[in-house]
Amino acid sequence: MTMSRPRAPKSVYRIPVFGLYGLAADSGTAGYAHIESISSRAPANDWHISTHRHADLAQCILVLSGGGVLDIEGRAIAMDPPWIVWLPVGVVHGFRFIPGTEGLVLTVSDDVVDAAIQGSVDRDRLSFLAAEPRYAPLSAAADIGIDVRHLMTAVAREQDLPRTAGDTVVVATISLLLVAMLRLKTLDTLDRHLGTVQASEFRRFREYVERSFRTQPTMKETAKALGITTDRLHAITTKAVGKGPLAIQHERIVLECKRELIYTRKRISEIAFDCGFQDMAYFSRFFARHAGCAPRVFRQMHAEAGED
Structure with missing residues (x-):
């Protein structure tokens, strides 16, 4: 249902009101x-x-x-x-x-x-x-x-x-x-x-992180792949989003771990390995530092939330 709208005084609106240009406006335009x-x-x-x-x-x-x-x-x-x-x-x-x-x-x-x-x-x-x-x-x-x-x-x-x-x-x-x-x-x-050049470099960095985060390349390897220095890479990401390139990579790793803990039945050790971790103890510490709790606790919390 289309609600009628009050007609404006002619002294206020002199600009033509059209449906398609050149055609009189039709008040019944719902779903058009x-x-x-x-x-x-x-x-x-x-x-x-x-x-x-x-x-x-x-x-x-x-x-x-x-x-x-x-x-x-x-x-x-x-x-x-x-x-x-x-x-x-x-x-x-x-x-x-x-x-x-x-x-x-x-x-x-x-x-x-x-x-x-x-x-x-x-x-x-x-x-x-x-x-x-x-x-x-x-x-x-x-x-x-x-x-x-x-x-x-x-x-x-x-x-x-x-x-x-x-x-x-x-x-x-x-x-x-x-x-x-x-x-x-x-x-x-x-x-x-950032300017056109640095904005392009930042976008290429984000794309590179998306492709490579599971192998956890060093920032030196990342900068080399992008054809820039590590100092320039750090300056660009800090200017763009207020954090260094390593922090951005870590955020992407944690996001993937959270997704897999919530939406898959993979063993935690398998999730850790898939995201580039060889040491389970280190993975648990890394995840807890970023997520606020151990991987097992995080999975249990979301499993219980899904049952409510």
């Missing part, structure tokens, strides 16, 4: 989703989408080629593809596209966005992110772990060839798009804090 190419609508308007807003609709715009300028709340933002834009409900925006620009525009009603957010364990962060306009160059899928182009084209296929549970696909897609933008924001913050 539509995707189209930029080139399907922009040429008819001479590639200029005048400033307007949507009363009940949010949009995700993916600019793949061409580009242009995003006009948003009085600011002009140059778009150099690939570029992604998130527009929450009510944001005043317009576009001046370079003729021939290609990309996709996903338009969904605000209740679809709410469903995507509320179904996520990260709903607080996603809710905060979704409430504000976002625009940024689109990083490679390898950098954010999500292929945004594939997601958008997948929704377009769902629209062209309706299948069972298509609504679920759209909601899941919105969730993943918001996560992608959250990760883009994180990368941007890291780049601004």
